[in-house]
Amino acid sequence: MKKIILASGSPRRKELMEQIGLKFEVAVSHKDEYYKSVLPEEIVKELSLMKAENVASEQDARNMIVIGADTIVTLDDKxxxxxxxxxxxxxxxxxxxxxxxxxxxxxxxxxxxxxxxCQVSSHAEATKVYVHKMEDDEIWRYIHSKEPMDKAGAYGIQGKFAVYIDKIEGDYYNVVGLPVSYVYQKVKKGVRPF
Ligand SMILES: Cc1cn([C@H]2C[C@H](O)[C@@H](COP(=O)(O)OP(=O)(O)OP(=O)(O)O)O2)c(=O)[nH]c1=O
Incomplete structure (x- = not known):
């Protein structure tokens, strides 16, 4: 049985890995993260690979699976x-x-x-999210809840921001930070899920 390491300090990714019943350890590298890519799907692939490789380089990387992830929000070209x-x-x-x-x-x-x-799998997924119109005081009330501060795009679909989500197209878990069905399909051969 291979050991699984989640190369992430994100509490959401840890919860999602627990939700699908995988046994894993968490390891976070504090090496610098930077990207050269231009397209969003390439940027998140580059950064997730860097996170996984940074953690793997600090381990005796044998008989194990290391998972890294990265999430960004894009609006027009921003x-x-x-x-x-x-x-x-x-x-x-x-x-x-x-x-x-x-x-x-x-x-x-x-x-x-x-x-x-080492066999490397690299994947990027996009989800379209429709946000309702918000009053300025609603935006500030949400910011003061502190929920936005550690999240890409300054919101958490899984939290208080849920009331402003009109609809999404694509994988919900991708928005929270980890497309769990992709991860499960990739690792299920080498590990026992639940
Ligand atoms: C859009 C969105 C993002 N997020 C989170 C997921 C990620 O944790 C975070 C994006 O930052 P990331 O840089 O992808 O990840 P991280 O720094 O939190 O963790 P690590 O690099 O150690 O893996 O935003 C939500 O929780 N809900 C949302 O709806």
Missing amino acids: ILGKPKDEKDAYYMLKSLQGKAHQVFTGVAILDYDSNGG
């Missing part, structure tokens, strides 16, 4: 990551309301055999 401060969160939320945007999550799965040989 890329929204996590807000730097409350003002940044306000501008992000203001730009999202009353229209649709895309959420991209990249997943990298490094599957190491007992000799250290």
